[in-house]
Amino acid sequence: MTSSTERHLLSASMKMADLMNLNFNLLGVLTRMGLPFGFGEETVAETCGKHGIHAETFLLLCSVYAFDGYLPPKDLLLKADLRDIVKYLRLSHSYYMDVALKELAASLETLIEPCDARRRKIIWQFFAQYKDELSKHFEYEEKVVFPHVEAVLNHHAGREFSIGEYEENHSNVEEKLEDLKNLVMKYLPAECSQQLIYKALFYIFTLEIDLEKHTLIEDNILVPIVNRLESHE
Amino acid sequence: MSKKVLLVVPSTIIARGLEQIFNDLGEFEVSGILSDLSGSGETQVRTMDVDVIIVDPSVFDYASRPYVRNNLASLTSAAVLALESSPWDEESLKQYDGVISLYDAPTTVIRKVRSALEGHSENSRSEGEELSQREKEILICVAKGMLNKEIADLYNLSIYTVITHRKNITRKTGIKTVAGLTVYALLNNLIDINSVE
Numbered sequence: 001m002t003s004s005t006e007r008h009l010l011s012a013s014m015k016m017a018d019l020m021n022l023n024f025n026l027l028g029v030l031t032r033m034g035l036p037f038g039f040g041e042e043t044v045a046e047t048c049g050k051h052g053i054h055a056e057t058f059l060l061l062c063s064v065y066a067f068d069g070y071l072p073p074k075d076l077l078l079k080a081d082l083r084d085i086v087k088y089l090r091l092s093h094s095y096y097m098d099v100a101l102k103e104l105a106a107s108l109e110t111l112i113e114p115c116d117a118r119r120r121k122i123i124w125q126f127f128a129q130y131k132d133e134l135s136k137h138f139e140y141e142e143k144v145v146f147p148h149v150e151a152v153l154n155h156h157a158g159r160e161f162s163i164g165e166y167e168e169n170h171s172n173v174e175e176k177l178e179d180l181k182n183l184v185m186k187y188l189p190a191e192c193s194q195q196l197i198y199k200a201l202f203y204i205f206t207l208e209i210d211l212e213k214h215t216l217i218e219d220n221i222l223v224p225i226v227n228r229l230e231s232h233e
Numbered sequence: 234m235s236k237k238v239l240l241v242v243p244s245t246i247i248a249r250g251l252e253q254i255f256n257d258l259g260e261f262e263v264s265g266i267l268s269d270l271s272g273s274g275e276t277q278v279r280t281m282d283v284d285v286i287i288v289d290p291s292v293f294d295y296a297s298r299p300y301v302r303n304n305l306a307s308l309t310s311a312a313v314l315a316l317e318s319s320p321w322d323e324e325s326l327k328q329y330d331g332v333i334s335l336y337d338a339p340t341t342v343i344r345k346v347r348s349a350l351e352g353h354s355e356n357s358r359s360e361g362e363e364l365s366q367r368e369k370e371i372l373i374c375v376a377k378g379m380l381n382k383e384i385a386d387l388y389n390l391s392i393y394t395v396i397t398h399r400k401n402i403t404r405k406t407g408i409k410t411v412a413g414l415t416v417y418a419l420l421n422n423l424i425d426i427n428s429v430e
Contacts, residue, residue: 069273118426119419126416179413182406187420 010063012045012055019044025065028210032091033058033084054081060221061088065213070220077225082153085222086146092214093138100210101131104203108184111196115189123183130176137173141166141218149222152229163226174215177208236350237264239281241274241288242316247335251287251316254339261285261346268292279308285346287333289316290325302328307400312353314346362405369423371398375411376418 010019016039020026030037035058039047048055057080063070072080108127112120145166151157181204184197238261242248245268252263265281267274269292278286286305293301298321305313314331315321326332331349333342364372367388374384381399385392403409408417418424 122416122419122426126412129412175409176413179408179410179416182408183413183416183420186407187417189420 010044010059010066012048012059013043016042016044016047019062023066025209025213026062028092028095029058029061029065029088032095033061033088034091054084057081057084061085061217064216064221070216072221072224077221077228080221080225082149082222082225082229085217085225086149089214089218089222090142090146093142096207096211096214097135097138100203100207101134104200104207105131107196107200107203111184111188111192111200114191114193119189126176126183127180130173130180133176134173149226152226157230162230163223166223174208174211177204177211180204181208235260235262236284237262237282238285238287238346239263239265239267239278239283239311241267241270241278241286241292242318243268243289243292244318247289247316247318251342254342258339258343260343275308278305281309283309283311285350286311286313287316287346288313289318290321291318299325299328301325303397303400306397307404310404312346312349314349364402364405368398368402368405371395372402372414372418373423375399375402376415376424378411 016030020030033051033053035047035051035053042050044059045055048058056076060072060076060080063072105127108123112123115123144161145163148157148161148163148166152163181201184200184204188197238255240248240251240263242251248266252266255261255263264283265277267277270278286309288301288305290298290301297304302313305311312330314333315326315329317326317332317334329349330353331345333345337345370388371384374387379387381392381395384390385395388395402414406414406417408414415424419426
């Protein structure tokens with residue numbers, strides 16, 4: 001459980017290096033925000049300032065990754081920069097599709113090479129289905145949800161879509177990844193290499209945790225902020 | 234070794250009281266107390282290896298109350314008793330392996346937990362974690378894309394029973410989607426790839 005003191009644990013005056021040492025998942029937030037390494041002894045505020053990122057917003061995203069069960073306090077939501085959040089979400093999508101899934105695909109492909117053709121085929125089909133669903137899910141967010149958020153920001157949002165619908169539509173693509181994890185961990189034939197199973201599982205677990213946090217950012221940060229803006233329209 | 238009990242009870246006073254009773258009388262020990270099942274609670278139920286769960290039905294919202302037992306069965310194989318902290322309708326209490334009243338004497342509580350555990354193990358524990366023959370048959374149907382109704386008709390079962398089997402299959406294998414179960418069935422040579430195409 002996250003205590004109330006933990007909530008404000010991250011501050012813009014802390015050193016960027018200390019923040020990153022807190023939890024290695026934060027490295028993903030850093031790079032996807034376009035913040036480069038080599039920050040030396042700079043504080044979070046300094047590095048963010050140099051690159052035009054709102055430090056409090058960056059810390060809000062970091063908190064979701066650093067603390068399990070983190071619920072952003074209202075005052076931080078009020079201060080957050082929605083543009084930076086959308087930017088982060090978009091860049092995360094590209095990262096998942098262009099980097100994370102490609103790594104996983106490559107490791108899966110070598111992993112199942114020794115299997116007979118029909119097994120290879122069915123595992124590969126399953127993975128392709130997952131990839132396809134995930135990409136459709138992202139596409140919907142990029143074509144419908146994010147443009148709506150940007151329209152709300154610019155005060156010309158139409159009435160045909162509201163963020164509440166998005167919440168209802170927020171389908172769970174997690175189940176298939178969890179299935180893949182269990183299939184790889186529990187049921188692959190003995191001819192598969194142990195080392196390659198480990199490697200594939202490492203990619204799956206990492207992606208699973210990352211996507212979980214990504215969903216939390218959408219549900220607990222993006223949706224409430226847009227909701228509030230919509231009701232003020 | 235004493236059997237492990239998990240309490241899912243919002244009232245600290247009641248939870249501590251139950252814990253004291255189990256402490257005093259031995260045989261059972263409280264290995265965890267949750268005030269509700271939201272968020273990480275579910276994960277804890279799944280990962281904690283307990284023999285008995287005692288749950289106050291008030292932790293569930295009204296709509297989900299009738300299905301609580303089934304939902305818990307997909308998370309754990311422990312016996313589940315209801316703690317009747319306020320009067321609940323009899324129908325919804327039937328799904329539990331036992332019901333404890335706030336006014337039960339300590340020895341009655343122990344007796345009820347013991348008998349719930351016995352009844353429960355006759356029903357489900359004995360079959361272990363491997364898929365049973367019936368579960369395999371149903372898994373094959375699912376992998377072939379059959380609907381619950383069709384499976385029920387084929388084996389002359391109620392839809393409810395088919396759903397219970399499917400939940401147990403998912404609980405044992407950890408695989409939730411139909412596509413995932415198809416891969417499972419194929420990897421375990423339960424089906425031929427031609428039968429799914």
